[in-house]
Amino acid sequence: MAGTLYLVPTPIGNLGDISRRMADTLSLADFVAAEDTRVSVKLLNHLGLKKPMVTYHRHNTDSGGRAVIDRLLAGESCALVTDAGTPAISDPGEELVAQCAALSIPVCPIPGPCALVSALAVSGQPTGRFTFEGFLAMNKKNRRVRLDSLRGEERTMIFYEAPHKLTATLQDLAEAFGPDRPVSLCRELTKLHEEVRRTTLGEAAAWYQENAPKGEFVLVVRGAEPVQAQEAALEDGLEMVDRLREEGLSLRDAVKRSARELGLARNQLYDLAVGK
């Protein structure tokens, strides 16, 4: 009978987040497959464990994966760990889990630290419906296509980003979704300098242009206003424009005031008012 692949999350900063079950699983597994054995051995040392280790990372998913699968099929159990957080979430593991599923090898998830879940929970953005986007592509065209496809996304969107790419990514997000779109920047979660900055994409891009970002970030971006709500708001805007015009304001001033008071896009309201 095949052994089990255990997906063991590790702390994203705070060693206090190691759970009893994580430690027990690492202790009981026949071997540990690690993204970087130099990182994971520190965790094992902290737990007073000595385990046989193999590497499984994004550059050896074929050979590393085969070696793990062969041992699982021979009946050994394996604890898969990455440098931090939950395996298979923007980290190695996804393919290995798929291979195990295809071969009916049992896979057991151990719940634990995951940056996107902590960020979403603390963001103050709607949590009922969300989409996890991970890291945006670095290739400009692929990135633009992806962001274009997200323009009308109404669910809260979660992005991972490295500090040295944060400013450029905030600028791209502001361009795609508008500078006024709310964003929560969740930085260094569970660490000494943990910080949640709730602002807009435009303000965040301008801030980090002047102040180099430090540490690890998750960006939680508010989804687009539902189309129906937007239409309803524009209809309210139109009514207000008509009323103000009856009171003697010019079309331009009526649009300006209505857009400002109702938080609408001035151009959009103007086009609607002139019947474009």
Ligand code: SAM
């Ligand atoms: N598998 C991991 C998880 O479950 O969260 C994610 C690994 S991914 C390679 C690393 C990214 O996660 C970072 O670039 C950052 O966006 C986010 N991240 C990891 N730790 C974080 C922390 N303590 N605070 C904020 N973001 C973090």
